[in-house]
Amino acid sequence: MSELRQQLVEAIRILAGAGFIDHSGHGSVRRDAESFYINSGASVRGALTEDDIVTIDLQGELLEGAARPPLEFHIHSEIYRVRPDVRAVLHLHPQWSTLLTMTGAKYRPVYAQGTLLGDVPVLDSPLSVNTKVMGEKLASTLGDGRAVLLKSHGAVTVGAYLLEAFALAAYLEENAHRQYMAMQIGDPYVFSEVEQHACREHLWSASLFRKTWDHYRSKL
Amino acid sequence: MSELRQQLVEAIRILAGAGFIDHSGHGSVRRDAESFYINSGASVRGALTEDDIVTIDLQGELLEGAARPPLEFHIHSEIYRVRPDVRAVLHLHPQWSTLLTMTGAKYRPVYAQGTLLGDVPVLDSPLSVNTKVMGEKLASTLGDGRAVLLKSHGAVTVGAYLLEAFALAAYLEENAHRQYMAMQIGDPYVFSEVEQHACREHLWSASLFRKTWDHYRSKL
Amino acid sequence: MSELRQQLVEAIRILAGAGFIDHSGHGSVRRDAESFYINSGASVRGALTEDDIVTIDLQGELLEGAARPPLEFHIHSEIYRVRPDVRAVLHLHPQWSTLLTMTGAKYRPVYAQGTLLGDVPVLDSPLSVNTKVMGEKLASTLGDGRAVLLKSHGAVTVGAYLLEAFALAAYLEENAHRQYMAMQIGDPYVFSEVEQHACREHLWSASLFRKTWDHYRSKL
Amino acid sequence: MSELRQQLVEAIRILAGAGFIDHSGHGSVRRDAESFYINSGASVRGALTEDDIVTIDLQGELLEGAARPPLEFHIHSEIYRVRPDVRAVLHLHPQWSTLLTMTGAKYRPVYAQGTLLGDVPVLDSPLSVNTKVMGEKLASTLGDGRAVLLKSHGAVTVGAYLLEAFALAAYLEENAHRQYMAMQIGDPYVFSEVEQHACREHLWSASLFRKTWDHYRSKL
Numbered sequence: 080m081s082e083l084r085q086q087l088v089e090a091i092r093i094l095a096g097a098g099f100i101d102h103s104g105h106g107s108v109r110r111d112a113e114s115f116y117i118n119s120g121a122s123v124r125g126a127l128t129e130d131d132i133v134t135i136d137l138q139g140e141l142l143e144g145a146a147r148p149p150l151e152f153h154i155h156s157e158i159y160r161v162r163p164d165v166r167a168v169l170h171l172h173p174q175w176s177t178l179l180t181m182t183g184a185k186y187r188p189v190y191a192q193g194t195l196l197g198d199v200p201v202l203d204s205p206l207s208v209n210t211k212v213m214g215e216k217l218a219s220t221l222g223d224g225r226a227v228l229l230k231s232h233g234a235v236t237v238g239a240y241l242l243e244a245f246a247l248a249a250y251l252e253e254n255a256h257r258q259y260m261a262m263q264i265g266d267p268y269v270f271s272e273v274e275q276h277a278c279r280e281h282l283w284s285a286s287l288f289r290k291t292w293d294h295y296r297s298k299l
Numbered sequence: 300m301s302e303l304r305q306q307l308v309e310a311i312r313i314l315a316g317a318g319f320i321d322h323s324g325h326g327s328v329r330r331d332a333e334s335f336y337i338n339s340g341a342s343v344r345g346a347l348t349e350d351d352i353v354t355i356d357l358q359g360e361l362l363e364g365a366a367r368p369p370l371e372f373h374i375h376s377e378i379y380r381v382r383p384d385v386r387a388v389l390h391l392h393p394q395w396s397t398l399l400t401m402t403g404a405k406y407r408p409v410y411a412q413g414t415l416l417g418d419v420p421v422l423d424s425p426l427s428v429n430t431k432v433m434g435e436k437l438a439s440t441l442g443d444g445r446a447v448l449l450k451s452h453g454a455v456t457v458g459a460y461l462l463e464a465f466a467l468a469a470y471l472e473e474n475a476h477r478q479y480m481a482m483q484i485g486d487p488y489v490f491s492e493v494e495q496h497a498c499r500e501h502l503w504s505a506s507l508f509r510k511t512w513d514h515y516r517s518k519l
Numbered sequence: 520m521s522e523l524r525q526q527l528v529e530a531i532r533i534l535a536g537a538g539f540i541d542h543s544g545h546g547s548v549r550r551d552a553e554s555f556y557i558n559s560g561a562s563v564r565g566a567l568t569e570d571d572i573v574t575i576d577l578q579g580e581l582l583e584g585a586a587r588p589p590l591e592f593h594i595h596s597e598i599y600r601v602r603p604d605v606r607a608v609l610h611l612h613p614q615w616s617t618l619l620t621m622t623g624a625k626y627r628p629v630y631a632q633g634t635l636l637g638d639v640p641v642l643d644s645p646l647s648v649n650t651k652v653m654g655e656k657l658a659s660t661l662g663d664g665r666a667v668l669l670k671s672h673g674a675v676t677v678g679a680y681l682l683e684a685f686a687l688a689a690y691l692e693e694n695a696h697r698q699y700m701a702m703q704i705g706d707p708y709v710f711s712e713v714e715q716h717a718c719r720e721h722l723w724s725a726s727l728f729r730k731t732w733d734h735y736r737s738k739l
Numbered sequence: 740m741s742e743l744r745q746q747l748v749e750a751i752r753i754l755a756g757a758g759f760i761d762h763s764g765h766g767s768v769r770r771d772a773e774s775f776y777i778n779s780g781a782s783v784r785g786a787l788t789e790d791d792i793v794t795i796d797l798q799g800e801l802l803e804g805a806a807r808p809p810l811e812f813h814i815h816s817e818i819y820r821v822r823p824d825v826r827a828v829l830h831l832h833p834q835w836s837t838l839l840t841m842t843g844a845k846y847r848p849v850y851a852q853g854t855l856l857g858d859v860p861v862l863d864s865p866l867s868v869n870t871k872v873m874g875e876k877l878a879s880t881l882g883d884g885r886a887v888l889l890k891s892h893g894a895v896t897v898g899a900y901l902l903e904a905f906a907l908a909a910y911l912e913e914n915a916h917r918q919y920m921a922m923q924i925g926d927p928y929v930f931s932e933v934e935q936h937a938c939r940e941h942l943w944s945a946s947l948f949r950k951t952w953d954h955y956r957s958k959l
Contacts, residue, residue: 629841629891630891630892631865631866631867631891631892697834697837697838697841700834700838700919701838701841701842703923704838704839704842704844704919704922704923705841705842705843705844706842707841707842707891708840708841708842708843708865708890708891710865710891714865714866717866718866718867721867721869726781730762730763730781730783731762733762733783734761734762734783734784734785735762737783737784737785737786738785
């Protein structure tokens, strides 16, 4: 269990170093059907330690640790409630993905790894997801997908394990970055259905996710 | 008193590290009704020490320290004169906020924390605020607000204490950054009055300002 | 031989540091008519060591080393097969060159060193070059050129020796960067045929390639 | 004399660190009416030492040192020949200033320090200034000014002493950066003649140039 928490600490530090989360943003890993690990609301993301990780249940009640969970813990609890396949959730404030939502531009796969996200729906509210109702709305918008964007606010990725959610977060933002940049000089080429399918067949693998993790970690 | 000065030193170093101030720019903290601490004009912002902080009165007369105050001390003195609620003033040269003023684009809340600034007026002169008359004009443009932009020049934020002015500076620039970037690919969504109100209710807190400070400090 | 491998390690680390390759991307140096050195598929590019270099033949069979070559080794093998003059191949994922291909903008020489690339054709598929057929198509698109772009994917440069391929990679991306940036505010000036010729006469030299290498290495 | 050379070394390292010069670019300081110090052509700009400085006369003949001067020494010699007031010359490859020349956009004072450059003419050739004739043409384009841009190539600033030329280089590029960025979202406000005059009266001072130098040095 300590290993999961330690990896969560590392993920959040890497995401802070990469600028995918800022002074807020949070990540969680499922402990069991009814509880999960998450960094505390007050924790300094770029200097996180295992002491900043708390364990809470799906109602946000503190099971382990002394600090308070983030006010937006509902993002995590409501997804865990309806998605038994999900064991890791990341809530990011990534600049490029968010710029797309600010102007109503839809996320499009313009880069091989970006096809791994599938369709990326948008939650149509810029407000904090700090109530159960908002959390349910977010989980419903996500559906059985891998990522959801929050208008003018941020993004959420989920995975069967932490490295999967991490790699998807990296690909989401990298794809959004390329899409945004290309939009400034023209219309970016969108991968065809056949190409998207080929990329997913070829790229979806634990070893690629691990390599992506290692790459970002090497830049810390 | 030394503690206030030490925090002021840290604030200016963090702002220099973040690129919010460059070879000039200054910050002050009120000492009492008639005097305040401020970094000297010649000080190297990114390598500031407590020896670079001087104490001056509202006429710019040196009360403590050996170095000269910045020529634009009027920004601080004229605001302190008419705003007894203000205990900290920051004068920044932030790139994104300034780009908006260069083209006449109005600051709009496009990001949750950006709503905390309220209306942000613009001083319609690109010249240095190095006379009492210019300082009065700036203070008058600020009114009872939290921030004012200086056309093609920079920005000023104020706070009831230093961390508040610091966090507002960070949010001002972050919001301007997003607004500028989104303007390149479309029209950024502007928070509705209801959303702005909800954000202010939810976000205005000393703990968020402290977290913002800690986040920026961790990147130094 | 160890010297060639060591230089290859250094090249890939520099390219990773400069952001020209990311968690994937690879470089190779020819060993002889039938084999070459290349970094393994799983290697962490920014932290590469000589142990990450393997030797393979033109069919991708491992001759030396324990790790697997990258799936896209066909880029290298098919070029070595038809281009006896080529002794080094780099496959990059450079952002600016790729943005041009995403929008169909043709690479144009807009900067002195950028003329050294000559015409830069584009492979019209965003898919991974992970089969012999795709490798042949890539080598055929390259022809007798010095560089080829891969639509929405990346770039390949070749050289008579590693430092030449490295310098060409740097110039390709630097030229693409300038071209992209200038396109945002107007139409960049394209060097005339006479100017292109003068630049090539003047600039093509091992000493310039070495200086470029030294410059990038000094930034690591 | 060693002090002048040491300061020149420091200037070039700071300029390389700031990205104003890349693998080429050079700076010089006048020794007397007929000779000057300059970094050698092969020197690695970001890791320069005093051994990389050579002394040459206005014909490019080596007077002191072992390495060869840069091929573009004519930039320096032809300016020194006709401008006895100039004691320092910097040849930069700065990205923002160069982007303006690539698209034919004229340099405009859009920022207080940017007014200190005065009119900035453009040499209408992207080719290397590697002959006496080209050097004469450059010096003639500069006239009695403080800076000249080289189309799609770079910039030259001059000063009565090195820190002046350095500060002007920084202001030139900073102004060009702001002008370029503002052009992406509108028309940047250009300082009026009265405002330009006020800025020059107020800002032109050795102490500001020193502060600018100290600021950039602190970022190395």
